Amino acid sequence: xxxxxxxxxxxxxxxxPMLVTVAGEVDAEAAPELAEAIAGSxxxxxxxDLAGVTFIDSSGLRVIAGAAGEAxxxxxxxxxVAASPAVERIFAMTGLTSLIDG
Amino acid sequence: xxARDGAACVVLDLGxxxxxxxxxxxxxxxxxxxxxxxxxxxxxxxDAGIAAVAxxxxxxxxxxxADGATIARSIRFAVERKRSQLxxxxxxxxxxxxxxxxxLERALLAEPVLRRVDLSLTSRYQAxxxxxxxxxxxxxxxxxxxxxxLVVGDVAGHGADEAALGVALRAGWRSxxxxxxxxxxxLLALEDLIAAERRSGDEFATVCDLTIAPDLRSVCVRSAGxxxxxxxxxxxxxxxxxxxPLGVRLGPRDLPGTHHDLPxxxxxxxxxxxxFEVRSGDGVLAAEAVPPAVEAAAGRGGVDPDALIAAFAGxxxxxxxxxxxxxxxxxxxxx
Numbered sequence: 001x002x003x004x005x006x007x008x009x010x011x012x013x014x015x016x017p018m019l020v021t022v023a024g025e026v027d028a029e030a031a032p033e034l035a036e037a038i039a040g041s042x043x044x045x046x047x048x049d050l051a052g053v054t055f056i057d058s059s060g061l062r063v064i065a066g067a068a069g070e071a072x073x074x075x076x077x078x079x080x081v082a083a084s085p086a087v088e089r090i091f092a093m094t095g096l097t098s099l100i101d102g
Numbered sequence: 103x104x105a106r107d108g109a110a111c112v113v114l115d116l117g118x119x120x121x122x123x124x125x126x127x128x129x130x131x132x133x134x135x136x137x138x139x140x141x142x143x144x145x146x147x148x149d150a151g152i153a154a155v156a157x158x159x160x161x162x163x164x165x166x167x168a169d170g171a172t173i174a175r176s177i178r179f180a181v182e183r184k185r186s187q188l189x190x191x192x193x194x195x196x197x198x199x200x201x202x203x204x205x206l207e208r209a210l211l212a213e214p215v216l217r218r219v220d221l222s223l224t225s226r227y228q229a230x231x232x233x234x235x236x237x238x239x240x241x242x243x244x245x246x247x248x249x250x251x252l253v254v255g256d257v258a259g260h261g262a263d264e265a266a267l268g269v270a271l272r273a274g275w276r277s278x279x280x281x282x283x284x285x286x287x288x289l290l291a292l293e294d295l296i297a298a299e300r301r302s303g304d305e306f307a308t309v310c311d312l313t314i315a316p317d318l319r320s321v322c323v324r325s326a327g328x329x330x331x332x333x334x335x336x337x338x339x340x341x342x343x344x345x346x347p348l349g350v351r352l353g354p355r356d357l358p359g360t361h362h363d364l365p366x367x368x369x370x371x372x373x374x375x376x377x378f379e380v381r382s383g384d385g386v387l388a389a390e391a392v393p394p395a396v397e398a399a400a401g402r403g404g405v406d407p408d409a410l411i412a413a414f415a416g417x418x419x420x421x422x423x424x425x426x427x428x429x430x431x432x433x434x435x436x437x
Contacts, residue, residue, distance in 0.1 A: 062258035066304025
């Protein structure tokens with residue numbers, strides 16, 4: 001299903017916080033890939049760059065909001081450092097704007 | 103339905119060296135579930151042949167008794183029989199799945215009965231993909247004082263776990279409303295329910311809870327990350343708290359809600375986010391697209407839910423991205 005590769009996920013483990021750059025469409029097909037990618041963050045702080053995200057649905061939100069909730073409970077930082085207009089709109093409506101930094 | 107090497111039928115000698123009993127047959131059936139099997143049994147060993155058919159072979163031949171024509175007929179028969187067995191199994195499986203989906207949908211989407219004659223309520227549900235249920239849920243209750251409570255929600259993701267959580271949330275909401283819990287505390291009680299019921303750590307739900315006053319002149323909107331309902335002629339009815347979805351433990355712990363006045367004759371649309379996750383050719387529809395679509399679908403009898411869904415379906419270049427639930431509730435207080 002992911003043969004058309006409509007999402008790209010890049011992780012920079014050397015940066016602090018660990019930078020996760022996502023581009024394309026984060027839908028039900030791409031969300032598990034993103035979840036798997038950040039599962040190996042090993043308890044470090046996370047920063048999402050979502051400037052290249054053209055579409056995000058509730059499955060994608062679930063992964064990012066889940067990471068944020070988990071980080072909050074563990075006393076770590078998890079923020080969105082860059083967001084495309086599509087991401088900003090969805091975050092505004094779902095009350096997640098507080099996750100967006102700056 | 104040929105095997106990987108292209109064989110539609112395997113003729114298997116039960117007396118193969120190195121195998122005892124039905125070992126070779128069982129292994130073959132497990133390895134190639136779509137391939138027909140005809141077994142060869144030893145002289146006069148009818149019983150072994152019948153036992154092999156009972157284990158899953160399509161036919162048997164007794165060594166030395168079968169000529170060329172009999173073998174050819176047996177193979178043709180076995181292939182046809184296998185094909186019809188597979189088709190029947192697939193059909194039975196599809197029927198079971200459809201029945202399961204039906205049961206789940208019934209548990210997720212109530213068919214509420216409102217006694218008030220000055221209120222009407224209609225709902226529609228459209229699955230994104232047949233056979234896949236997601237956690238969209240909906241319910242409404244008319245209370246003894248004449249007020250009406252309505253909830254619509256969406257558990258993020260697709261699948262049986264999400265649907266089960268949706269069922270738990272709908273039943274939980276109904277129970278808490280009937281038990282008389284203060285609406286301000288209700289959604290937060292549901293958040294505790296999610297924490298207790300969810301299978302994985304990151305499940306969350308967007309929920310919108312509406313309280314329509316007994317005089318039908320105002321509505322209180324309480325939203326946890328859910329797209330705002332739309333009032334025909336007025337636009338989106340936003341909850342100013344803009345709280346995060348339930349299950350994401352971010353944001354305030356109380357939900358006072360936001361009151362909106364209602365006109366004399368009104369029609370209000372509550373929906374799940376699948377409605378604007380339909381993609382158009384030139385990008386993505388956002389919630390801003392919903393109010394104009396509601397206006398276009400509004401008529402004298404209120405908003406037509408089918409026209410609303412059709413308006414969005416027409417824009418979807420790739421079909422539905424998510425399940426859609428649309429609830430239209432209309433009130434008449436004018437003279």
